[in-house]
Amino acid sequence: MRYPTVFSALGLAGAVSAYVLPPTAAATNSSVDCTGVHAISPKCRSSETKYFRDVFYVGGRSVPSGGGNILADQVYVEKLTPTCGVKHPHPLVFFHGGAGSAVTWLNTPDNRKGFASYFIQKGYMVYLVDQIATGRSAQQDTTDFALANGTTVQVVQGGFSAPELAPTYPQATLHTQWPGTGQIGDPIFEAFAHATVPYTTSLVAGETAMRASICSMLSMVGASYLISHSSGAQYPILVSNDCPELVAGNINLEHSTQPFWNYGSTVDSGSAARAWGLANTPLTYDPPVSDPSELKVEVVGEDTLALRNCHLQAEPARKLPNIASVPYLCTTGEASVHATYDHCVIEFLKQAGGNPDWIKLADVGIHGNGHFGHLEKNNMEIAAVVEGWIKEQDAKKNL
Template sequence: MAVLSRLASGLALCLGLVSAQSTDCTGINAVSPKCASSETTFQRDVFYVGGRWIDNDYTSGNVTADQLYVEKLTPAGGVTQDKPLVFFHGGAVSGVQWLNTPDGRKGFASYFLDQGYIVYLLDHTGAGRSSQEDTTDYTLWNSTTVEGLVSGFTAPELNPTYPQAVLHTQWPGTGQKGDPYFTAFSKWVIPFTENWAYGETSMRASGCALLELLGPSYLISHSSGAQYPIVISNDCPQYVAGNINLEHSTQPFWNYGTTLNSGSDFRLWGLANTYLSYDPPVSNYTELNKTWVGNDTLASRRCYLQAEPARQLPNITSVPYLCLTGEASVHATYDHCVIEFLEQAGGSPTWIKMADRNIHGNGHFSMLELNNLEIAAVVHEWIQEQEGNSDSSSSGSSSGSPSSWPWAVICFFDPTLPECS
């Protein structure tokens, strides 16, 4: 009877696998126990790094503040890379953005686990599983609307506010309300702290505390998450093997509006909202002299840079720096400003425009788009070059204005550009 029972169990398992193969396992349907995971097998450990006890106004004791959630993923197939990767998510989301995509495909974390890296996923202080009881300092901001997700990230081509938006093709599904993949993505959005200076202060302390435990690591960030590797590179550059940015939201001194000559002062220390170690040193950001450079067009925004002679940022520029920009993202219009600022400050950053690698159609959340693993491969290649494991060289431009987009399309929207004459 025991043998028959085992045979019956095996038959049931086989039938279950057949059923799983015929089940729709895309998007939210993949939650079914009949669906196999698209993610790489790993071992997981969870930690909280940094933090301190503070008095609480509403109780008679202390509460913990500034703690940083850290999720360690170790590839089940074994570690083959010398240095780990630490991932910093963008604003309004959490570390989940590095896992499987909204339509259920393999994400960045799994790709790099497949390459033999240990992967660390963070939830920034004040976000996700690093939410704070210190609600006085970590005031929350409802960061974006569903409509804002559509116009800014998932379907900017429908109502383009910049010329390159019409080139967007890589978001899975329609990118609009009613599409199941868009619905899944919209549920990732969470509030985060609007106290940018306080968030940076806690992340630079907890971030360096983490890297002191890990040793030299590659930091990979997206969007506003890029401000944290900047301040960490400023404070403990000896632990940063490389600063890798998927569309850095560290535009110097300024947040751009959607119309010409619009925006607001931000990141008053240049690339950050808090102190940076300039040479010659400054005690206050008001000592920094800045000036507008270039003409403001919707295809290529003018830059707020230091007035010459520019102060240097020796700690930050000692760290190898990479930025990757999608062909159809709004960042195609102003990522060059960060590159130019870093060059002014003594750095030699690398800027790879994905179209130069024949990777086309990407918006701002490229790690979730249909060709996400192609982009991950570019990051892996760059890391291997830094480690001396590859003879290939980057074909991306190191600086300058956008060069690889179809100018026939761009000139239709902005015929005043020099390239359109």
């Protein structure tokens, strides 16, 4: 039985106005604590931008069960429409990173505007996606999917909110932009840590489900800019491979698609990953590749904690014509561990025939950011960099 590619969420798909109080003081009563999760109080005001909200489930497949068929692999999507009207030709589709969900694009842990509000206020149509088997995209086919714990609070503190306290790479000492102390027990830290959720370790099944669902979604939405964070970057890569005509641009806030390798915290450490280069599932190479063992890999550069070596294709490198045809941007924070290895993805894409843009935030005067720059104190400055790149791409297309 063939199921439709879009499922309305229990009748909630009609436009619902998300009324938010105008951003003024932190609370209607100055004695009310509106720090972190305490802002759930109705006495605390919101800084979010007003929008209309629709919700959908896209994609999916039919799976036989004892009592009939169940639907699996469907992906939860929120459609956020500016109340001021849509002013730009291409929607924006957001993909969160590992151990998170689409809420990462909404208000920040200290209750400032998130990326969604920034772009909605500018008149962009925004779509927020929960990755398969994550958040509201819960997976019913448990035989194909295994979940891991979101992450420990120690990893959150040491890797994201306060890497400067016990630096494992030199750039960590430059971290200054996290709101609050970044330490366990701080209310802003706790709001962030509580937003971590389990995620799938079934990488092949997850990529297979997402690449089908998102191309199906884009066939209805139209060509869009895909904006991702961290491990969420693997999905725009796959969609760029499968339906490049529907991707206006691939924008990555610190892409976690390092070719062929995951880095450890010490020199010359790590483990093999992403056998197809940027993904765990097949990519369309030229000359064609039927098995990833056909890709010849060499290690380039000396491995240091400040600048990791890269696992690249041995020359002559095969090309990725579909992926290379999509405009590509990566932004990297000055104090993030990604400052040590984001260059490897850029070099791999160049080998594969692409012309990727890489903006190191410090080079444009934006300093002190860790891996979650889109939640940090200067997140609106980073959003402006992304918007500037989008405008450049639209100008090239005379839009």
